[in-house]
Amino acid sequence: MRFPRAKPASPATRALQVVPPSGPTAWLATFTAGAMTFLCVFALALSLASGRLADRWSEALARTATIRLSAPAEQMEIQTAAILSVLATTPGIASYRALDEAETRALLEPWFGPGLPVEALPIPRLIEVVEGDPGYDSQGLRQRLAAEAPGALLDDHTRWRRPLAEAAERLRILGVLSIALIGAAMAAMITLAARAALATNAEVIRVLRLVGARDSYIARAFVRRFTLRTLAGSAVGTAAGMAGVAALPAADAAGGFLTGLGFTGAGWLWPLVLPLLAALVAFLATRRAAFQKLRELT
Amino acid sequence: MIAFENVAYSYGGGDLLSDVTLRLAPGSFHFLTGPSGAGKSTFLKLAYAELLPTAGRVTLFDRDVTTLSRDDVARTRRRIGIVHQDCKFLDHLSVAANMALPFTVSDRESDPQDLDELLAWVGLRHLADALPPQLSGGERQRAALARAVIVDPDVILADEPTGNVDWEMSLRILTLLVELNKMGKTIVVATHDLNLIRQAKAQVQARVLRIAKHRVQLAGADL
Ligand SMILES: Nc1ncnc2c1ncn2[C@@H]1O[C@H](COP(=O)(O)OP(=O)(O)O)[C@@H](O)[C@H]1O
Ligand SMILES: [Mg+2]
Numbered sequence: 001m002r003f004p005r006a007k008p009a010s011p012a013t014r015a016l017q018v019v020p021p022s023g024p025t026a027w028l029a030t031f032t033a034g035a036m037t038f039l040c041v042f043a044l045a046l047s048l049a050s051g052r053l054a055d056r057w058s059e060a061l062a063r064t065a066t067i068r069l070s071a072p073a074e075q076m077e078i079q080t081a082a083i084l085s086v087l088a089t090t091p092g093i094a095s096y097r098a099l100d101e102a103e104t105r106a107l108l109e110p111w112f113g114p115g116l117p118v119e120a121l122p123i124p125r126l127i128e129v130v131e132g133d134p135g136y137d138s139q140g141l142r143q144r145l146a147a148e149a150p151g152a153l154l155d156d157h158t159r160w161r162r163p164l165a166e167a168a169e170r171l172r173i174l175g176v177l178s179i180a181l182i183g184a185a186m187a188a189m190i191t192l193a194a195r196a197a198l199a200t201n202a203e204v205i206r207v208l209r210l211v212g213a214r215d216s217y218i219a220r221a222f223v224r225r226f227t228l229r230t231l232a233g234s235a236v237g238t239a240a241g242m243a244g245v246a247a248l249p250a251a252d253a254a255g256g257f258l259t260g261l262g263f264t265g266a267g268w269l270w271p272l273v274l275p276l277l278a279a280l281v282a283f284l285a286t287r288r289a290a291f292q293k294l295r296e297l298t
Numbered sequence: 299m300i301a302f303e304n305v306a307y308s309y310g311g312g313d314l315l316s317d318v319t320l321r322l323a324p325g326s327f328h329f330l331t332g333p334s335g336a337g338k339s340t341f342l343k344l345a346y347a348e349l350l351p352t353a354g355r356v357t358l359f360d361r362d363v364t365t366l367s368r369d370d371v372a373r374t375r376r377r378i379g380i381v382h383q384d385c386k387f388l389d390h391l392s393v394a395a396n397m398a399l400p401f402t403v404s405d406r407e408s409d410p411q412d413l414d415e416l417l418a419w420v421g422l423r424h425l426a427d428a429l430p431p432q433l434s435g436g437e438r439q440r441a442a443l444a445r446a447v448i449v450d451p452d453v454i455l456a457d458e459p460t461g462n463v464d465w466e467m468s469l470r471i472l473t474l475l476v477e478l479n480k481m482g483k484t485i486v487v488a489t490h491d492l493n494l495i496r497q498a499k500a501q502v503q504a505r506v507l508r509i510a511k512h513r514v515q516l517a518g519a520d521l
Contacts, residue, residue, distance in 0.1 A: 006407070007407060009405045207399075211375070217403050295368075
């Protein structure tokens with residue numbers, strides 16, 4: 001008898017399933033990974049869409065408020081001075097400025113055409129106010145203006161956008177949080193599935209240790225299996241999710257929120273990252289579970 | 299190669315083995331005997347680092363087992379062929395694949411012709427593609443022996459290799475072990491079959507270690 005000579009393993013030997021196939025329960029992990037990734041696609045669409053919305057609305061917030069003064073000609077200068085002094089003593093205002101005639105004319109031109117005799121018309125005086133951070137108390141400012149300059153009217157029409165922008169921002173955070181939670185739940189699910197598989201195959205692991213397998217070899221067998229299963233499941237889940245998002249009605253020009261839910265342009269690449277991310281989560285979770293379990297055995 | 303110095307082992311109750319001091323010289327052939335439950339399997343498990351001594355020192359290839367990392371243990375086992383008492387196999391893989399397992403787990407594979415030759419040596423060539431549950435007791439023992447020796451180990455530890463087989467098959471397995479010893483392998487065979495030991499003594503210079511009263515002692519010429 002001669003002892004067999006060894007050579008590096010062929011791909012077939014490397015791919016040998018030293019851990020027996022686990023039957024129908026294996027599909028549960030694949031299915032769960034698919035379902036979770038499907039949900040993840042929507043959470044991603046939600047956070048991308050609300051992100052776009054929040055950006056649009058916050059941009060509007062940066063604009064200025066306007067004080068419009070309509071008063072009899074002789075009152076004009078007095079009340080303007082009163083307004084400016086009120087503004088000077090109001091906290092939360094970054095800057096303010098009374099528009100001169102040329103600017104006012106430029107603003108009105110689109111409505112009345114060029115050559116408007118501003119002086120001859122009872123055109124209101126406009127004062128631009130840039131809000132500071134933190135902002136001013138608009139209710140208080142209105143009251144003071146009413147007292148000091150009865151002809152003044154504060155128009156902070158951008159203010160209604162703030163709660164909307166905030167809501168959109170919250171929605172984006174919720175979306176991101178959902179993705180993180182789904183990822184964590186997937187890690188937990190795969191850890192449980194891997195632990196169950198390791199426990200079921202304790203005898204197999206013992207045999208492998210007996211013939212001189214290192215932990216990394218044994219772990220590899222489980223890690224490969226769970227990573228591939230998760231990758232397959234979440235690829236299907238992503239495809240289904242993307243198809244679902246694509247089937248939503250197209251965003252209209254007004255960019256309403258519900259119709260704006262979806263991916264735009266390069267945003268379509270984001271969901272494609274999900275299966276890879278899921279596979280990475282599976283890889284790390286299984287590896288951790290495997291090494292933990294293996295340390296309990298000799 | 300394998301040395302025990304004042305080794306004791308306990309599963310939790312009193313000491314099952316105590317004050318064991320011995321050295322297995324390269325190329326030696328030892329029988330380990332004693333009644334069932336005396337601690338033969340335990341002794342062998344200490345010798346391949348499945349168990350760590352509760353006192354004293356076990357040295358494998360000049361290294362204290364308590365200093366070995368898990369990977370070191372795995373590497374050490376590639377130099378020790380183990381025929382486990384109940385010949386554990388991977389039941390979903392063929393006999394040939396099971397025999398090649400020690401290579402497979404170190405990302406190697408054997409020359410197919412050599413593997414065939416090894417199968418022929420243990421008389422299992424016709425069962426290469428069979429699954430382990432289909433084998434008889436004697437066939438399982440020989441498959442386990444083939445798996446233990448495939449990597450050309452320095453030491454072969456066999457735990458009751460003739461446990462569930464008839465006399466004729468026992469002799470056949472013994473012959474294989476003696477052949478391995480003649481190739482220079484260090485052999486330890488745990489058995490309570492005294493007839494087997496007598497038979498072996500005719501073929502090879504074997505020493506007998508007897509476990510009695512928790513001690514492992516070298517038995518005299520008488521059995
Ligand atoms: N894992 C274990 N835990 C507790 N007791 C054990 C364990 N393994 C073996 N024993 C006990 O140790 C004693 C010796 O066992 P063993 O070494 O298998 O003996 P032998 O191989 O000589 O029959 C027996 O009484 C057995 O019940
Ligand atoms: Mg035993």
